Amino acid sequence: MIDLKGVGVTYSNGWRALSNVQLKIDKGEFVFVVGTTGAGKSTLLKLLSREETATEGTVKVSGQDLSSLPLHDLPAYRRKIGIVFQDFGLLPNKTVYENVAFALQVTGASRQTIRRQVPYVLDLVAMSHRPDAFPNQLSGGEQQRVAIARALVNEPFLLLADEPTGNLDPETSLGIMQLLNHINLRGTTVIIATHDQAVVDFLQRRVIAFDQGGLVRDEVVGNYRATEAQEETA
Amino acid sequence: MIFGSLTFLIGEAGRNIRRNGLMSLAALGTVTIALTVLGGTLWTTFRMSEFARSQPEKFNRIDVFLPPKAERSKAQDLLEELHKKPEVKEVTLVTREEAWKMMEENQPVLTSALDENPLMDKLEVELKEASQVSQFAQSLRDKDEYPNIDKVLDAGEEVRNLINLSRVIRVIGGGLAVGLFIATLFIIHNTIRLTVFARKKEILIMQMVGATPWFIRLPLLLEGLFHGLMGGVIAGGLMLFAGHLVSQFVTSVHSPLSGEVPSPFLEYSEAIMPFAVS
Ligand SMILES: Nc1ncnc2c1ncn2[C@@H]1O[C@H](COP(=O)(O)OP(=O)(O)O)[C@@H](O)[C@H]1O
């Protein structure tokens, strides 16, 4: 479903953030993207959300070459994917309910759809008890759960999360990761960039590792760090 | 569907204004002040220029005096002759007896000291155009053509000065207004940019959630429109209020002087008084 061939990204200041990345991710997969800060994890996710475009190679999602996606089709593309940010990215002047509803509102969804879908996803992330709270009245973990509900409300085929637990304490982090795992088990493809070693090692899912813009490791079941045997061959 | 979105977006503008209280207040205040300054300047310029322009109209009169003890028929002849001139609108004869009578009423001390009426017959000539006063008065001073005219009085320089003053006020005020208009546009433009800048992050989030550019823009535009309209209404209200205060001030200044009001002052205060005089 996701297919990167010979992908390179050079930012306008000349910085080469990714080079020659070959990567295939199938429908329904759960993938951790790991690597030190500056390795290129966010750049990879931004390619998939089409915040950035590849300066070399091709990025295809569901057969669509993202570099040839017309600008006016971009909102429609974004509605089909869910995005979760490290800083939660909730609209500060909207309540929990309104934040989630907004993602439906942009699609022109009917009132009935909104009334049905919003409580459903809030329930899914265990946030249905505070629909009228504003983001600044919630803990970080609660805000992230609302953000995940918003990412899910349009029933995306792909969920992208860039360090979703980066601002959370370890216990809350595990909860969020398990929620994302649960969402994956319902059929959504999930890609998570993270520094959270404990969670990666605990969940034992596919791990791809970046170093200085290059994909250096891809394991179907992997840990945060490469095993010693791998390091010797690398 | 589209209609549902539209009502949602209008509601969005309303919610934004309510929940961004301080930002809305700042935007509204800025727009209000800018519009009040612009409006006040425009109105003051307009009133002052109107005042200066209207003054020469009051100087479209020339007083023509006949020689002392001239026969009444000569005054009548001259009246008819002047009346035929194309520049002339009206000619009125004020006989020396009438003038004396008026003087007896106004200055009894002076008249009682005199044992004879020293006054002359006078023709009050009213011209159609105030601008022709000087030239026309000059032509009347030609002794060969008008042997029966002793003396001609006109406003002369004063009139030209006032016409010039009106022009100067209009040029300066107009320039000021144009400058302020540009400044006001700039301020309003900047205010909109500031409110957009304050929401840069929110706009980014909306884009990532799949909002179309118009979906993001429309509530912001409606918000700006609301601030502009409200600013305009408040600015108008402030000017009305200021005009009311000035008119009250002017009345309170004049009321102790029973009867005669020093007219140049009154008219000048009217001139700078927005709305108060219509
Ligand atoms: N917009 C940008 N312009 C220039 N350089 C950038 C930009 N975004 C990221 N970079 C650089 O590209 C490299 C990779 O960044 P990023 O993908 O954010 O890494 P990671 O998410 O793994 O920490 C970093 O060195 C970063 O400084």
Ligand SMILES: [Mg+2]
């Ligand atoms: Mg990053």
